[in-house]
Amino acid sequence: MSDTMRYVISRIITTVLVLFGAMLVLFSLTLFVPGDPARVLLGPRASPEALQALSERMGLDLPIYAQVGRFFGNVLRGDLGVDVISGRPILNMVMDVLPYTIALTFAAIGIAVAIGVPLGCYAATHPNTVGDRITAVISVGFIAIPNFVVAIYLVLIFSIWLNWFPVLGVSRTGGFWDQLVRLVLPATSLALGWIGYIARLVRSSLLEVLNENFIRTSRAYGISENRIVYKYALKNAAIPTVAILGLGVGRLLGGAIFAEIIFARPGIGSLIYAAINTRNYPVVQAGVLVVVFLFVVTNLLVDLSYSKLDPRMSRRGGTGGRMP
Amino acid sequence: MKTLISRRRLLQGGAALGLAGLPFAAPEFAFAQAGSSVTVRVDRDLQNLDPARRIGSVEGNILRATMRRLTQFAPNSFEVINDAAESMEQIDETTIEFTLKPGIMFHQGYGEMTAEDVKFSFERFNNPAEGEDPATYAADWSALERVEVTGTHSGRLILKNPAPALWLIALSDISGCIVSKRAFEELGSERMKTTVIGAGPYEMTNWAPNSSITLAANPDYLGDPPMFPEIVLLPIQEPQTAQLAFRSNEVHFTKLDSPSAAAALQREPGTEIINRDSINYVWIGMNVQKAPLDDLRVRQAIRLALDVDEILLAAWDGAVGRAHALMAPGLLGHWQDAPVHAQDLDAARALLAEAGHGSGLNLRLTLLNRPAYQTAGLVAQAQLAQVGINLELEVLDGGTYWSMGEGEAGENLELSIQRFGGKADPSFQTQWFVTGQIGSWNWQRWSSEEFDQMNAVADSTVDEAVRAETYIRMQELMDESSAYIWLTHEVNLFAVKDWLEPAILPNGDDWQYAHFAPA
Numbered sequence: 001m002s003d004t005m006r007y008v009i010s011r012i013i014t015t016v017l018v019l020f021g022a023m024l025v026l027f028s029l030t031l032f033v034p035g036d037p038a039r040v041l042l043g044p045r046a047s048p049e050a051l052q053a054l055s056e057r058m059g060l061d062l063p064i065y066a067q068v069g070r071f072f073g074n075v076l077r078g079d080l081g082v083d084v085i086s087g088r089p090i091l092n093m094v095m096d097v098l099p100y101t102i103a104l105t106f107a108a109i110g111i112a113v114a115i116g117v118p119l120g121c122y123a124a125t126h127p128n129t130v131g132d133r134i135t136a137v138i139s140v141g142f143i144a145i146p147n148f149v150v151a152i153y154l155v156l157i158f159s160i161w162l163n164w165f166p167v168l169g170v171s172r173t174g175g176f177w178d179q180l181v182r183l184v185l186p187a188t189s190l191a192l193g194w195i196g197y198i199a200r201l202v203r204s205s206l207l208e209v210l211n212e213n214f215i216r217t218s219r220a221y222g223i224s225e226n227r228i229v230y231k232y233a234l235k236n237a238a239i240p241t242v243a244i245l246g247l248g249v250g251r252l253l254g255g256a257i258f259a260e261i262i263f264a265r266p267g268i269g270s271l272i273y274a275a276i277n278t279r280n281y282p283v284v285q286a287g288v289l290v291v292v293f294l295f296v297v298t299n300l301l302v303d304l305s306y307s308k309l310d311p312r313m314s315r316r317g318g319t320g321g322r323m324p
Numbered sequence: 325m326k327t328l329i330s331r332r333r334l335l336q337g338g339a340a341l342g343l344a345g346l347p348f349a350a351p352e353f354a355f356a357q358a359g360s361s362v363t364v365r366v367d368r369d370l371q372n373l374d375p376a377r378r379i380g381s382v383e384g385n386i387l388r389a390t391m392r393r394l395t396q397f398a399p400n401s402f403e404v405i406n407d408a409a410e411s412m413e414q415i416d417e418t419t420i421e422f423t424l425k426p427g428i429m430f431h432q433g434y435g436e437m438t439a440e441d442v443k444f445s446f447e448r449f450n451n452p453a454e455g456e457d458p459a460t461y462a463a464d465w466s467a468l469e470r471v472e473v474t475g476t477h478s479g480r481l482i483l484k485n486p487a488p489a490l491w492l493i494a495l496s497d498i499s500g501c502i503v504s505k506r507a508f509e510e511l512g513s514e515r516m517k518t519t520v521i522g523a524g525p526y527e528m529t530n531w532a533p534n535s536s537i538t539l540a541a542n543p544d545y546l547g548d549p550p551m552f553p554e555i556v557l558l559p560i561q562e563p564q565t566a567q568l569a570f571r572s573n574e575v576h577f578t579k580l581d582s583p584s585a586a587a588a589l590q591r592e593p594g595t596e597i598i599n600r601d602s603i604n605y606v607w608i609g610m611n612v613q614k615a616p617l618d619d620l621r622v623r624q625a626i627r628l629a630l631d632v633d634e635i636l637l638a639a640w641d642g643a644v645g646r647a648h649a650l651m652a653p654g655l656l657g658h659w660q661d662a663p664v665h666a667q668d669l670d671a672a673r674a675l676l677a678e679a680g681h682g683s684g685l686n687l688r689l690t691l692l693n694r695p696a697y698q699t700a701g702l703v704a705q706a707q708l709a710q711v712g713i714n715l716e717l718e719v720l721d722g723g724t725y726w727s728m729g730e731g732e733a734g735e736n737l738e739l740s741i742q743r744f745g746g747k748a749d750p751s752f753q754t755q756w757f758v759t760g761q762i763g764s765w766n767w768q769r770w771s772s773e774e775f776d777q778m779n780a781v782a783d784s785t786v787d788e789a790v791r792a793e794t795y796i797r798m799q800e801l802m803d804e805s806s807a808y809i810w811l812t813h814e815v816n817l818f819a820v821k822d823w824l825e826p827a828i829l830p831n832g833d834d835w836q837y838a839h840f841a842p843a
Binding site: 033036039040041042043046047049050052053054057085086087088093096097152155156159160163166167168170172261262263264266267270271273274276277278279 | 368369370371372377379380457458459460461462463514515517518533534535536556558559560561562564565566568569571572574721722723724726727730764
């Protein structure tokens with residue numbers, strides 16, 4: 001078995017363990033949250049018989065070990081259960097909203113890359129100039145401003161004042177263009193912080209690479225500065241950025257909740273949020289399971305992609321270490 | 325062959341994946357023609373459309389528009405008028421005869437509405453089919469013995485006991501919705517949780533989960549057609565987002581959560597702010613079983629130490645009137661002469677000293693994490709500090725807060741700010757304060773045998789004068805307990821486009837989409 005294969009298998013085993021651990025922690029936490037789920041779900045007029053029936057259907061009458069066993073047993077069979085209120089399969093509920101979250105996440109990361117990388121390149125190629133300092137202030141500002149504040153101001157400026165974009169982040173017509181337009185503000189509000197991160201990261205990585213010997217050699221050969229920066233140096237400086245992007249995708253898949261709430265956009269975050277408020281634990285558990293799964297799988301793919309991105313790593317066993 | 329993924333390819337792939345997600349994020353939508361539809365904000369998505377197992381007003385309002393009842397409420401009022409019934413007659417205290425209008429057709433070809441459908445709809449509340457959960461709203465039909473079918477369109481409701489509230493709580497409201505027996509049998513009760521087969525003026529034509537719910541005018545509706553061909557409901561959890569969507573004209577009608585929101589939207593062109601007195605009730609309650617609140621003098625002292633008008637001014641910008649008792653003005657049993665307890669700090673201090681708490685005491689106020697309640701809690705904290713009471717505020721999220729009356733948490737509860745929604749019949753308001761509700765919704769854990777007996781009597785007395793008198797006496801008992809400091813019956817605030825005239829029942833949460841009309 002090659003080193004790479006051994007590494008992949010060990011990462012997959014780790015992924016499964018992380019999933020198991022996360023679900024165990026989550027399940028334990030839900031046991032400590034105050035509030036009778038049946039009562040919260042059914043409301044004040046619910047008859048005692050209805051409350052009892054719902055508790056039984058949710059398995060709340062079972063001992064804790066039985067609840068845990070039932071939950072993991074169902075997950076292993078790929079059965080996330082049925083929502084006790086609406087009667088809908090929970091997997092369907094999650095899959096209904098997941099595409100919205102995926103679209104939002106990749107749009108946000110796309111915007112962040114499109115703006116953050118040029119900003120970082122500019123700062124690295126103009127170190128210690130006024131432009132570099134302005135870029136630094138902008139980047140740190142983007143990182144520091146809470147995303148929800150950005151979201152509210154984006155709505156006030158671009159939806160209410162200028163009337164360029166709609167407030168609500170979901171299309172009723174289902175048309176591609178309408179969906180794209182409605183994606184702009186939520187994605188931008190999520191992207192701003194990442195623009196700052198990426199710009200700073202690209203700047204520092206690029207500065208490091210620009211001091212490498214091969215860059216000096218390229219300059220000595222008289223290759224144009226633009227070619228050196230964008231063709232040779234940026235490629236080598238991209239590895240840490242790709243790592244951060246992988247993390248960002250994973251985090252945004254579950255962490256886009258504020259954008260989903262503020263823009264009234266369906267998504268996995270708002271689904272979990274609503275389910276927590278109503279103590280609909282089966283939906284919470286299924287939603288979190290999917291988010292954790294996507295997070296660890298994304299990071300696994302990013303880790304594995306290092307060896308593909310840089311052949312030198314592949315020769316060293318694809319362990320994801322820094323370049324020599 | 326070895327394949328390398330370049331960085332550029334990786335980024336291109338990522339972008340392509342993001343864009344590829346877009347078409348999949350497009351479930352089927354009904355198209356809303358500009359100017360032909362009304363867009364309404366609802367605060368959550370629908371959960372269960374079975375009238376017997378509905379969750380709240382989101383489902384209730386959809387069912388009110390898509391289903392028919394024997395009787396219904398007239399627009400904007402609790403006046404009972406016929407709906408599917410051609411005639412309704414209370415033969416005696418326990419018998420109601422009905423005759424259906426012929427030719428009422430259920431949606432989607434499920435046939436004509438008959439008395440058998442009425443029987444099935446009402447009796448299933450207390451006799452669910454095999455495999456069905458018990459009805460959540462079984463209490464609404466607890467007085468029903470059976471429904472006798474006397475003809476295709478006629479029948480008789482036989483009650484176990486006189487039940488004056490039946491007309492307002494069950495027959496004319498959501499529990500009175502007539503479902504298609506055939507649809508339930510063919511589709512199954514699980515499917516009917518997210519499907520409506522009604523016969524009302526609207527038909528639910530589309531539900532995109534967490535996105536929108538579309539009600540389209542029912543072309544086969546037997547009666548005056550609705551004024552708008554389409555009502556679109558948008559689930560928007562965050563009130564601020566709803567207000568912004570209203571300002572950007574993406575929403576035409578929304579309930580507002582505060583007077584300040586109303587003041588902000590008032591300035592918007594083309595906006596009408598609707599301000600209607602409500603029948604809900606907000607109060608500060610005290611757990612009479614928990615020391616030191618088990619001492620009447622302590623409760624009286626707290627009531628005397630609080631300046632309710634000041635609390636209302638701070639928490640609701642003075643935009644709401646003060647409540648003096650449980651029943652709001654206009655309801656049967658409204659206590660016109662209820663005492664107005666004014667702040668008297670000296671008297672409060674004297675009572676506390678008499679109760680052995682002259683050196684002060686520590687108490688806890690439990691409240692929901694809503695801005696108005698939090699402000700009310702802070703003002704109460706400052707006011708009680710003047711008489712030596714150190715009030716700790718316990719601010720909780722909805723899920724935790726609404727379970728605080730149960731078990732050990734309920735026993736340890738001290739003071740709480742509570743808000744309950746009202747309905748047209750006073751029995752709905754009093755039901756939470758009986759002894760049997762201790763451990764559930766009677767958070768004050770106040771128990772009065774006289775109150776319980778009178779509640780049972782008023783529940784089964786047809787004579788309105790007797791009922792009114794009984795309910796007033798029950799409120800007197802509550803006042804004597806000093807366990808309740810009534811704050812307000814609230815106002816219902818709505819923002820609506822000036823071309824739209826909505827129909828809202830007096831409790832503010834129940835809307836009649838079928839009676840929405842152009843202004």
